[in-house]
Amino acid sequence: MIKIEHLKMQFGELIILKDINIEVSKGEVVALIGPSGTGKSTFLRCLNFLVKPTEGKITIDGFTVDAKTASKKDIHVLRQKTAMVFQNYNLLKNKTAIQNVMEPMITVQKKSKEEAEEIAIDLLKKVGLLEKRDAYPKEMSGGQQQRIGIARAMAVNANVILFDEPTSSLDPELVEEVLAVIKQLAAENNKTMLIVTHEMKFAKEVADKMIFLENGYIAGMGTPKEIFQNCTNERIRKFVNKVTANNVEDK
Amino acid sequence: MNFDFQWFINLFSIVLPALKITIGISLVSLAFTLLLSIIISIVRYYKVWGVYQFFGVYITFFRATPLVAQLFILYFGLPCVVPALKSMTAFQATVIALTLNTASFMAEDLRAALESVDIGQLEACYSMGMAKYQTMIRVVLPQALVVALPSLGNRFIGIIKGSALGFTVGLADIMAKAKIEAALSLRFFEAYLCVTVIYLVIVVFVENIQKLLEKRIQKFC
Numbered sequence: 001m002i003k004i005e006h007l008k009m010q011f012g013e014l015i016i017l018k019d020i021n022i023e024v025s026k027g028e029v030v031a032l033i034g035p036s037g038t039g040k041s042t043f044l045r046c047l048n049f050l051v052k053p054t055e056g057k058i059t060i061d062g063f064t065v066d067a068k069t070a071s072k073k074d075i076h077v078l079r080q081k082t083a084m085v086f087q088n089y090n091l092l093k094n095k096t097a098i099q100n101v102m103e104p105m106i107t108v109q110k111k112s113k114e115e116a117e118e119i120a121i122d123l124l125k126k127v128g129l130l131e132k133r134d135a136y137p138k139e140m141s142g143g144q145q146q147r148i149g150i151a152r153a154m155a156v157n158a159n160v161i162l163f164d165e166p167t168s169s170l171d172p173e174l175v176e177e178v179l180a181v182i183k184q185l186a187a188e189n190n191k192t193m194l195i196v197t198h199e200m201k202f203a204k205e206v207a208d209k210m211i212f213l214e215n216g217y218i219a220g221m222g223t224p225k226e227i228f229q230n231c232t233n234e235r236i237r238k239f240v241n242k243v244t245a246n247n248v249e250d251k
Numbered sequence: 252m253n254f255d256f257q258w259f260i261n262l263f264s265i266v267l268p269a270l271k272i273t274i275g276i277s278l279v280s281l282a283f284t285l286l287l288s289i290i291i292s293i294v295r296y297y298k299v300w301g302v303y304q305f306f307g308v309y310i311t312f313f314r315a316t317p318l319v320a321q322l323f324i325l326y327f328g329l330p331c332v333v334p335a336l337k338s339m340t341a342f343q344a345t346v347i348a349l350t351l352n353t354a355s356f357m358a359e360d361l362r363a364a365l366e367s368v369d370i371g372q373l374e375a376c377y378s379m380g381m382a383k384y385q386t387m388i389r390v391v392l393p394q395a396l397v398v399a400l401p402s403l404g405n406r407f408i409g410i411i412k413g414s415a416l417g418f419t420v421g422l423a424d425i426m427a428k429a430k431i432e433a434a435l436s437l438r439f440f441e442a443y444l445c446v447t448v449i450y451l452v453i454v455v456f457v458e459n460i461q462k463l464l465e466k467r468i469q470k471f472c
Contacts, residue, residue: 048377048378050374050377050378076380076382079377079378079379079380080380082378083378083379084374084375084378086371086374086375086378088371090369090371090372090374090375091375092372092375092376092389092390093372093394093471094390094393094394094397094471095390095471103376103379103381103389104379104380104381107379107381107382107385107389108379108380108381136470136471137471138470138471139470152379156378156379156380162378
């Protein structure tokens, strides 16, 4: 489903990602964890070329793009194979909740308005926000906006969904509602998900695989059990346990 | 004070029929100005090489020189060099001068507004697979127009008042009518007060429309 080979991302002198190699199979939920500023978000953004990688090959859903030779058209195709949920929701401010969800269906999939609306209503029901269909983003809470953001990512109808710290801008009370929606999504759909998160408890519950990124390298990879309990890497064990300990629920 | 109130009131019935010229010029110029400004601002936003520099020079020229000079060059100067322009009417010349002049300011207002749209909005569109032009037309431009609305209103008011320069090339707008009556009767104060009142009423009307528009779009910006 996803294959990343020798991905490198350099920003001027600064090397953000050094040599990333990952394979993710269809339907797998992968949590990307690690300290802030180690390139987790950058890595995710390289996958849909919101950040242009310097080197390496990205294969998603059978379509391969080489960073060095990527054309505009390649990038366009690659982007249609992924959907993204953003840290700051990034709902289109001039469109209502339902229009946001309909947008990719109308502009990219060229569906009719009626068909798009029908699907959008279903998706809004799924995230429990049908009553907000005509609300503008600024009329909704952060949690609601993010749930609409997730519905919109579903509407892209890609097999891969990238979550870029989906709960980091939410106040603690709203985190749960968003995580619940993501969990439900992971359980119900056979979508491949890459989730950058600091919510260790959530990652443990939802992920099939966890990847620990540090200083632009993959420092460790494994099932949640391997990472949380049997990790031989002292650094990773310290990190996950420290972050988990900071979580009030686990104290 | 020697103010002939009766004459002043009667003057309105002479001047007001020319209002359609003033309003016509203003609306046509506004439409062209908006169109031209949007094109220029998008070119400058994307920094399209060559065209970007060309519009840079255009903006500098039209912002730096007086409207009346531009109008005279266009109406009296250019037809001497380009005979095809001799058929240009005063109406057309005024519209062209007003458009070129105002667009040089409005394009910069709009470019700033385009740049004020959060990068996250663009990222959201691109991540969905939307093309650049779709992102611009459906998301960036609408949001930018909302941001720019107050300054667009200002520019439109500038156009309305700028249309008064049309009389210098022989356009029979309200200003021209008032000037003719003033010259005939030597009642300058009454005549200019009359047009001043008319401009004031038009601008107050425009201001109210602008307020109404701003209120309507408030819910998403």
